[in-house]
Amino acid sequence: MAVRGLKDLKESYDCVVIGGGLGGLTCANRLAKMGRSVLLLEQHTQLGGLATWFKRKKHIFDVALHGFPVGMTKTLRKYWSRDISDRIVQLKGIRFDNPQFQLETTYDREDFIRLLTDKFGATRETVERFFTVTREMNFFDDQAKTTRELFQEFFPDRDDIWRLLMEPITYANGSTLDDPAISYGIVFSNFMSQGVFTFRGGTDLFISLMDKELGANGVDVRVGVLVDKIIVDGGKAVGVHAGGKTIRARSVVSNANLKTTVLDMLDNGAVSPEFRAKTEAVRVNNSSCQVYMGIKPGEKIDFIGDLLFTSTAPKFDAELMLSKNVTSRTFSVYYPDMRPGGPERYTIVASSNARYEDWDGLTPEQYKAEKARLAEDTLNALEKYIPGARAKIDHLEVATPRTFKRYTLHVKGSSFGTKFEGLEISQNLPKEAPGLFHTGSVAIIMSGWLGAANYGVIVANEVDKYLGV
Amino acid sequence: MTADGIRQAILEIIQDILPDEDLDSLAPDKTFREQINLDSMDFLDIVMELRKRYSIEVPEKDYPNLATMDSSVGYLLPKMERL
Numbered sequence: 166m167a168v169r170g171l172k173d174l175k176e177s178y179d180c181v182v183i184g185g186g187l188g189g190l191t192c193a194n195r196l197a198k199m200g201r202s203v204l205l206l207e208q209h210t211q212l213g214g215l216a217t218w219f220k221r222k223k224h225i226f227d228v229a230l231h232g233f234p235v236g237m238t239k240t241l242r243k244y245w246s247r248d249i250s251d252r253i254v255q256l257k258g259i260r261f262d263n264p265q266f267q268l269e270t271t272y273d274r275e276d277f278i279r280l281l282t283d284k285f286g287a288t289r290e291t292v293e294r295f296f297t298v299t300r301e302m303n304f305f306d307d308q309a310k311t312t313r314e315l316f317q318e319f320f321p322d323r324d325d326i327w328r329l330l331m332e333p334i335t336y337a338n339g340s341t342l343d344d345p346a347i348s349y350g351i352v353f354s355n356f357m358s359q360g361v362f363t364f365r366g367g368t369d370l371f372i373s374l375m376d377k378e379l380g381a382n383g384v385d386v387r388v389g390v391l392v393d394k395i396i397v398d399g400g401k402a403v404g405v406h407a408g409g410k411t412i413r414a415r416s417v418v419s420n421a422n423l424k425t426t427v428l429d430m431l432d433n434g435a436v437s438p439e440f441r442a443k444t445e446a447v448r449v450n451n452s453s454c455q456v457y458m459g460i461k462p463g464e465k466i467d468f469i470g471d472l473l474f475t476s477t478a479p480k481f482d483a484e485l486m487l488s489k490n491v492t493s494r495t496f497s498v499y500y501p502d503m504r505p506g507g508p509e510r511y512t513i514v515a516s517s518n519a520r521y522e523d524w525d526g527l528t529p530e531q532y533k534a535e536k537a538r539l540a541e542d543t544l545n546a547l548e549k550y551i552p553g554a555r556a557k558i559d560h561l562e563v564a565t566p567r568t569f570k571r572y573t574l575h576v577k578g579s580s581f582g583t584k585f586e587g588l589e590i591s592q593n594l595p596k597e598a599p600g601l602f603h604t605g606s607v608a609i610i611m612s613g614w615l616g617a618a619n620y621g622v623i624v625a626n627e628v629d630k631y632l633g634v
Numbered sequence: 635m636t637a638d639g640i641r642q643a644i645l646e647i648i649q650d651i652l653p654d655e656d657l658d659s660l661a662p663d664k665t666f667r668e669q670i671n672l673d674s675m676d677f678l679d680i681v682m683e684l685r686k687r688y689s690i691e692v693p694e695k696d697y698p699n700l701a702t703m704d705s706s707v708g709y710l711l712p713k714m715e716r717l
Contacts, residue, residue, distance in 0.1 A: 199686070236673060243651065243679065303674055351674075619675050626682045 167212055167376050167386040170408070175385065177413040178204045179632055181405050182420060183392045183430075186214025186573075187614055188604040189420025190375055191244055191621030192628070197382040199629050204414065205384055206407055208391040208574060212376055214420070215573055215580065216614065218368040221560050224459035224512055225504070227368045228564075231497035231514065232256055232337075232472055233614045234355035235362055240618050249374050254365045258470035261332070262550075264479050265325045269470065272333070273360040285326050295319045296357065299350035308585060312349040313342035328481035332474050336495050338613045339450040339518065339581035341483035348585060352613055361472060367504050395419065395426070395601060397435040402600035416628050418602045420621075422575045423447065423587050426603055427594070436597040444590050450581035450606070451487055452566035454519040456543040459560035460511035466557065469550045472497055477546075489523045491539065494546055513551075515543045521566040521577035536563040581613075582606025595627065602628055635714045640707050643714075647683045651676050662703040684710075688717060 167185075182193045185207035193205045211217060217228045241250035259272040268284065270276050274296060281287045298315075312331070320326040327342070330353065334340060337356070340348045364371045379386050394406035395417050404413040419426040427436060427444040436444075460466060476493040478485050486493045495516045501509040527535060540563050547554045570578035583590075587607035594603045604624040606617055635643070645657055648666070655670045666672045680700065684690040690713050692700065699709035 236675065239673075240675065622675075622682075623678060626678075626685070630685065 166380050167207070167388045169210065169387070169389045171387060171390055171410055171412075174204070174410070174412060175202065177404075177415070178202045178385070179414065180204070180416045180418060180628055181206065181412060181414040182418045183395070183405065183426075184208075184214065184420030184605070185212040185386070185388070186420050186605060186617065187216050188606070188617040188621040188624075189214070189418065190379065191240075191618045192418050192420065192604050192625045193384045193386075193621075194375070194379055194382055195244055195622050195625035196628060197379070197384045199625070201629065201632060203384045204412065205379070205386045206390045206392055206405070207386075207388045209572060210389045211372070212386070212388065213368065213372040215569070216368055216372060217572070218372075221457075221562065222459065223462055223508065224457075224510060224560055225367055225369060226457040226459070226512055226514060226562075227497070227499065228455065228514070230364055230368050230371065230614060231495070231516070232361040232363055234352075235359040236355050236615050237362060237618070240615060240622075244618065244622050245375065246378055249371070249378070252365045252370075253362050255359075256361045256363055256471035258468065258472070259333075259361055260470040260473045261329065261475075262473065263328065263332075263476040265328060271360050272356060274357045277357060280329070281326065285323070285329070287320060287323075287326065291319055296354070299357075300354040302347045302350035302354070306347050308345040308347060310346040311343050312340065312346050315346040315349065316342070324480050331481055332476070332493070333495075335483065335486060335518065336474070336516065338616075343483075345585050352616070355613075355615060363471075363503075365503060365505065367499075370504075392421075392430065394432070395430045395435075397431065397598050397601070400599065402598050416600045416602065416631055418604055418624060418628060420603075420605045422449070422579065423583050423591055423603055423605060423607055424449065424576050425574065427590065431598070431601075436594075440590070440593070440597050443586075447587045447590055448584040449576050449579040450584060451518050452521050452569050452575075452578035453564075453580045454491070454517050454539060454566070455564040456515040456540055457560070457562045457564070458513045458515070458543075458547070458554075458558045460513075460557050461559040462508065462510065464511075464557040465509075466498075466511050466551050466554070468500065469498060473550060475546065475550075486518050487520045487523075489519070489535070491517045491542060493517060494543065496547065496550065513547065513554075515547070518580075519566050521570070521579075524565045524567050532565075532567075536565065539563055539565075579606070595631070600631060602631075635717045637707050637711055640710050640714055641703060643688070644680070644703065644706055644710075647680055647687070648672070648676075650683070651679045660703060662707075665701045666703070667701070688714060690714060 179201040182189045182205040193203045238253045281292045316327045392405045392407040396404045402417040473496040478492040497514045499512045566578035591603040591607045681692045700706045
């Protein structure tokens with residue numbers, strides 16, 4: 166089990182992993198299973214990174230893991246344990262509600278073919294070809310084509326279809342029409358394979374089972390420990406500096422934000438000026454706002470779906486989706502069966518994408534007022550789906566990009582790491598500073614929960630290769 | 635290792651990655667991906683396991699060689715025949 170602080174460390178480790186997000190945790194677990202000695206350091210007191218939760222009154226609020234593709238089952242089974250993967254359950258009530266269409270779907274291939282042909286009038290041949298093309302995309306494919314071009318090719322000028330295809334993916338990985346088509350296609354076809362899934366038992370159980378598994382595999386897990394420097398000596402990464410201590414290791418994996426890793430944790434000169442400049446130019450992805458609502462114990466709400474993609478905007482508009490004047494919200498509704506054996510609780514999390522800049526410059530009074538406005542708007546929006554919701558809610562709380570920054574330390578509170586150009590930096594870091602690796606949300610396709618965990622596995626493999634026999 | 639041994643080694647790796655798949659009826663000249671539920675991550679697992687078990691490095695540009703059983707055996711034979 167994770168221990169707070171740095172007491173009784175070993176003399177040296179094969180690998181130090183900086184950060185306990187899903188990528189860092191999976192990388193650490195994998196390395197330990199390959200027989201390596203691993204120390205994992207997490208700055209927060211809780212593991213999970215953005216895969217996190219918090220308790221208020223009698224409620225547990227899940228910040229993320231509201232829905233992931235079925236591939237997560239395989240990933241958890243292969244790289245964690247059957248005990249963890251067996252708890253994954255499907256969410257069948259996915260709803261869309263916007264001025265262009267209202268529909269309910271299981272969000273899988275079969276149902277989407279039905280919707281796209283019957284409801285939206287596309288030809289079956291076109292739809293099947295679209296599925297085939299997106300399914301065959303790989304992350305090492307051509308990046309020149311954008312999602313917009315992909316959509317235009319298959320469904321020219323059909324902004325209603327574009328919205329259906331794009332909106333959930335924008336929530337899943339922050340990508341937009343102007344990002345590379347492969348960043349859309351890979352994530353979309355991951356979901357389309359069988360639908361949307363989540364972890365029964367909640368994020369708290371999910372992360373605590375991972376913590377136990379790490380312990381069983383011998384990973385030394387420390388929380389509440391902020392790494393301030395990665396030590397590079399003779400061109401190679403040889404450890405980290407954290408909590409006033411120097412910790413020796415034969416390799417270092419950073420699961421921190423890519424820009425923080427290269428620009429803040431490394432001394433100037435540890436990488437080439439060109440590499441540094443390229444890293445500076447990497448754009449971070451957007452952040453999020455969330456409104457958490459807990460239903461009073463004893464009160465019930467009817468089943469209205471598990472995930473509701475709602476919008477009042479006339480058309481899909483990526484810029485508008487980031488605006489502080491929120492028009493698009495995803496409601497994730499947690500019913501009591503999500504935590505079997507627990508008390509009968511309902512919680513609702515409303516998520517919207519957001520820009521850090523919009524929230525950063527506010528005075529304390531303005532910030533408070535803007536949060537109150539967001540809470541009020543969200544309650545009003547929820548009334549449409551749960552009439553009388555306002556009277557049933559006994560806890561309401563707002564998180565903004567500033568909140569995400571405070572807890573994760575991500576640059577600009579980024580919810581989905583960096584844009585596509587980050588992938589090259591992340592992958593080439595070991596060439597600049599041998600022994601130093603990065604795993605984490607990069608390039609959108611390595612984002613989303615499945616991508617983050619899988620990237621951890623890929624990097625563990627590279628580290629193991631580096632460490633040799 | 636003989637061609638047959640390599641075939642067996644590949645089947646063992648795939649079975650470990652996908653314990654629920656029935657591999658008995660795999661056609662050697664058809665792609666794995668059209669016959670079994672093998673996604674891109676499973677494919678990388680095969681590459682990783684080849685390295686762990688047999689110290690074989692498969693660079694990214696050679697990945698297409700591992701599309702079918704026949705092409706995999708053909709590609710791996712010169713690398714593995716001395717094992």
